[in-house]
Amino acid sequence: MLTAMRWVEVVLITLLVLTAGCERKASTQQQPVAVATLTMRGHPLAITEEYPAQLEASNTVEIRPQVSGILQRQAGLEGTLMHQGQVLFEIDPQPFVAALGQAQAGLAQAHAAQAQAIRDLARARPLSQIDAVSERELDAAIAANDSASAQVKAAEAAVQTAELNLGYTTVRSPIDGTMSRALIRLGGVVTAYTTLLTTVYQTDPMWANFSVGEQRMLQIQRELGRALNQGNPSQRQFKLLLADGSEYNVPAKLNFVDAAVDTRTDTLALRLTVPNPDGLLKAGQYVRVQVATAVQPNTLLVPQRAVQVLQDKNFLWIVDKDGKAQMRDVHMGPQQGNYWIVEQGLAPGDVVIVDGTQKLKPDLPVKAQPLPETETVSEPRAS
Numbered sequence: 001m002l003t004a005m006r007w008v009e010v011v012l013i014t015l016l017v018l019t020a021g022c023e024r025k026a027s028t029q030q031q032p033v034a035v036a037t038l039t040m041r042g043h044p045l046a047i048t049e050e051y052p053a054q055l056e057a058s059n060t061v062e063i064r065p066q067v068s069g070i071l072q073r074q075a076g077l078e079g080t081l082m083h084q085g086q087v088l089f090e091i092d093p094q095p096f097v098a099a100l101g102q103a104q105a106g107l108a109q110a111h112a113a114q115a116q117a118i119r120d121l122a123r124a125r126p127l128s129q130i131d132a133v134s135e136r137e138l139d140a141a142i143a144a145n146d147s148a149s150a151q152v153k154a155a156e157a158a159v160q161t162a163e164l165n166l167g168y169t170t171v172r173s174p175i176d177g178t179m180s181r182a183l184i185r186l187g188g189v190v191t192a193y194t195t196l197l198t199t200v201y202q203t204d205p206m207w208a209n210f211s212v213g214e215q216r217m218l219q220i221q222r223e224l225g226r227a228l229n230q231g232n233p234s235q236r237q238f239k240l241l242l243a244d245g246s247e248y249n250v251p252a253k254l255n256f257v258d259a260a261v262d263t264r265t266d267t268l269a270l271r272l273t274v275p276n277p278d279g280l281l282k283a284g285q286y287v288r289v290q291v292a293t294a295v296q297p298n299t300l301l302v303p304q305r306a307v308q309v310l311q312d313k314n315f316l317w318i319v320d321k322d323g324k325a326q327m328r329d330v331h332m333g334p335q336q337g338n339y340w341i342v343e344q345g346l347a348p349g350d351v352v353i354v355d356g357t358q359k360l361k362p363d364l365p366v367k368a369q370p371l372p373e374t375e376t377v378s379e380p381r382a383s
């Protein structure tokens with residue numbers, strides 16, 4: 001059995017332990033947690049939306065020969081910029097040189113026959129006046145002269161055709177553009193108007209093709225004015241985002257709106273003109289088109305890292321009027337860069353906790369420290 005003194009010691013120790021625990025609990029409750037905060041205020045913001053788009057050369061020309069023959073030389077360098085009229089390929093010209101010589105010889109014969117017909121007609125006319133030749137012989141001389149003139153014209157056309165064919169043995173670029181891969185190697189046989197030699201792409205400017213939904217198109221029409229509704233090019237500038245997420249440094253402009261909605265997808269096709277002076281953009285490349293719409297004057301923005309997700313719901317930690325942390329359910333809108341638009345749940349003046357949320361519990365006192373000015377929301381502008 002414990003002695004009375006021993007019981008006193010046990011009671012004292014128990015009281016000391018309980019007192020220390022209460023003091024630690026009270027100390028924990030009273031010590032605020034340091035957090036970084038952002039006070040909500042409205043910002044004028046141009047809401048942007050992104051659409052997938054594919055780039056297309058503003059002009060694409062398939063290079064095909066206009067005469068048949070053997071490919072003798074490739075003058076154009078694949079993948080390089082070619083100027084209009086610059087030589088790309090040469091077809092063996094010797095058969096066409098011979099054809100031109102033959103046509104020229106035929107023209108010389110026609111001229112000789114014409115000269116003889118002219119002389120015969122000149123002799124027959126005065127003789128017919130004195131009845132030295134019959135009318136039939138005069139008519140024959142006239143017909144021979146007309147036939148000789150027609151033969152000269154036919155021979156001249158043959159020479160012209162032979163000259164054209166000889167010129168066609170030199171294949172030139174019809175536009176300024178980048179030459180693609182050569183599909184026929186030297187010594188290969190090419191067929192007129194059939195064999196594809198290469199393709200030349202006019203890459204400055206480029207076109208960006210994308211589609212928007214019918215409902216969204218109606219909103220854009222109201223926000224951008226009559227230009228889209230009337231099918232006229234708009235002066236509003238659009239931004240392109242490349243595959244790595246970077247922004248293309250040259251703005252694009254709308255230059256085409258399709259006349260009808262695609263009934264299969266309920267979308268309307270649009271096209272942008274994009275300057276490409278440095279050749280960074282390539283045909284077939286996928287990009288994203290960023291469209292800025294109307295400016296919302298009082299948009300509430302919070303950093304994305306401040307938004308918590310729990311069971312498909314979003315919430316934020318805020319500092320109440322007593323300096324304690326509280327959870328607040330919010331409804332988020334679209335993302336804008338590193339920020340998120342708050343559509344419901346916050347009001348101007350609310351203090352949102354951005355950093356230090358890991359240790360928070362409801363009603364826990366916090367020590368609010370405003371975010372540095374470099375991290376606060378800047379004034380977004382309309383594009």
